[in-house]
Amino acid sequence: NWTMQNFIDTEIKRIRTLVGPTAEVIGAVSGGVDSTVGAKLMKEAIGDRFHAIYVDNGLMRKNETVTVKKTLDEGLGINLTVVDAGDEFLGNLKGITDPEKKRKIIGNTFIHVFERVSEEIKPKDGSKIEFLLQGTLYPDVIESISFKGPSQTIKTHHNVGGLLEDMKLKLIEPLRELFKDEVRALGKILGIPDELVWRHPFPGPGIGIRVLGEVTPSQVKIAREADYIFIEEIKAHGLYNNISQAFAALLPVKSVGVVGDQRTYEQVIALRAIETTDFMTADWYVFEAAFLKKVASRIVNEVDGVARVTYDITSKPPATVEWE
Ligand code: XMP
Numbered sequence: 013n014w015t016m017q018n019f020i021d022t023e024i025k026r027i028r029t030l031v032g033p034t035a036e037v038i039g040a041v042s043g044g045v046d047s048t049v050g051a052k053l054m055k056e057a058i059g060d061r062f063h064a065i066y067v068d069n070g071l072m073r074k075n076e077t078v079t080v081k082k083t084l085d086e087g088l089g090i091n092l093t094v095v096d097a098g099d100e101f102l103g104n105l106k107g108i109t110d111p112e113k114k115r116k117i118i119g120n121t122f123i124h125v126f127e128r129v130s131e132e133i134k135p136k137d138g139s140k141i142e143f144l145l146q147g148t149l150y151p152d153v154i155e156s157i158s159f160k161g162p163s164q165t166i167k168t169h170h171n172v173g174g175l176l177e178d179m180k181l182k183l184i185e186p187l188r189e190l191f192k193d194e195v196r197a198l199g200k201i202l203g204i205p206d207e208l209v210w211r212h213p214f215p216g217p218g219i220g221i222r223v224l225g226e227v228t229p230s231q232v233k234i235a236r237e238a239d240y241i242f243i244e245e246i247k248a249h250g251l252y253n254n255i256s257q258a259f260a261a262l263l264p265v266k267s268v269g270v271v272g273d274q275r276t277y278e279q280v281i282a283l284r285a286i287e288t289t290d291f292m293t294a295d296w297y298v299f300e301a302a303f304l305k306k307v308a309s310r311i312v313n314e315v316d317g318v319a320r321v322t323y324d325i326t327s328k329p330p331a332t333v334e335w336e
Pocket residue numbers: 115162163167168169170213214215216217257291328331332333334335336
């Protein structure tokens with residue numbers, strides 16, 4: 013793709029000029045397409061003077077951390093630091109049930125951990141970390157200039173404002189003129205695996221807002237296992253790329269079930285799958301009954317602590333994509 017290759021060459025030159033010959037750049041990577049494409053561009057432009065930080069907040073999907081490590085570090089050669097901060101996040105979330113409070117705590121803990129790690133990886137040769145990479149896309153730019161979309165006003169999303177102020181960093185946003193499909197095209201050219209390029213979005217607070225109510229390690233485990241089965245079946249049925257986003261949420265209610273001749277009394281999983289172009293409005297995805305039957309039966313049989321599975325058939329609006 014001629015235009016995209018052109019974009020890459022121009023952007024790499026621009027980054028080199030901006031950063032100069034000695035300064036260092038840090039950036040958070042999540043395992044999503046935007047942050048990975050941004051990180052790979054930085055790597056191409058300034059090599060190991062770009063430091064990617066992946067914070068495992070204990071709220072990631074199953075196998076996520078291992079996959080990110082494999083793909084970014086071993087696969088793409090990005091200078092990556094993985095931080096296992098699950099205990100810190102879950103400790104701070106103890107006893108908290110309000111969704112906005114949960115988001116705020118997760119966001120603040122993230123900034124805290126990120127700053128600490130930046131300090132630890134600071135180059136010893138005296139060169140300075142001067143820039144922060146941010147995977148902002150064009151729609152985000154527009155949204156923040158012209159209007160506040162529903163997800164912005166209804167839910168507090170991740171925000172790097174604090175990082176810039178506290179650490180006195182300058183922002184680098186190489187993707188700020190691109191739409192999502194262009195970022196994907198770019199990702200392909202940069203050698204990012206298809207699986208990652210076409211990955212569904214995943215919210216910063218992760219499973220923390222998919223465990224309704226208090227977030228505890230055992231609740232996270234249930235939600236994570238159920239989610240894994242759901243996504244595994246979606247992929248096995250060739251449906252992943254027809255769906256914009258899919259996940260399992262764990263409800264804080266118990267329901268009666270029966271296993272063999274035993275009465276059970278355990279929690280409920282809600283499955284959510286949507287189709288959308290912009291995430292401002294969304295329709296629920298129409299699965300075949302047999303598919304839902306299979307997923308429900310696998311989840312109840314394979315995940316301890318779940319007695320019942322429901323499928324969310326609410327559009328956005330009036331419901332949001334996430335349950336919290
Ligand atoms: P809602 O639930 O607002 O979701 O309809 C729209 C899209 O935004 C994602 N989302 C978030 N992403 N931090 C994020 O980084 C958040 O706090 C957050 N809340 C929702 C959601 O997954 C969907 O893709």
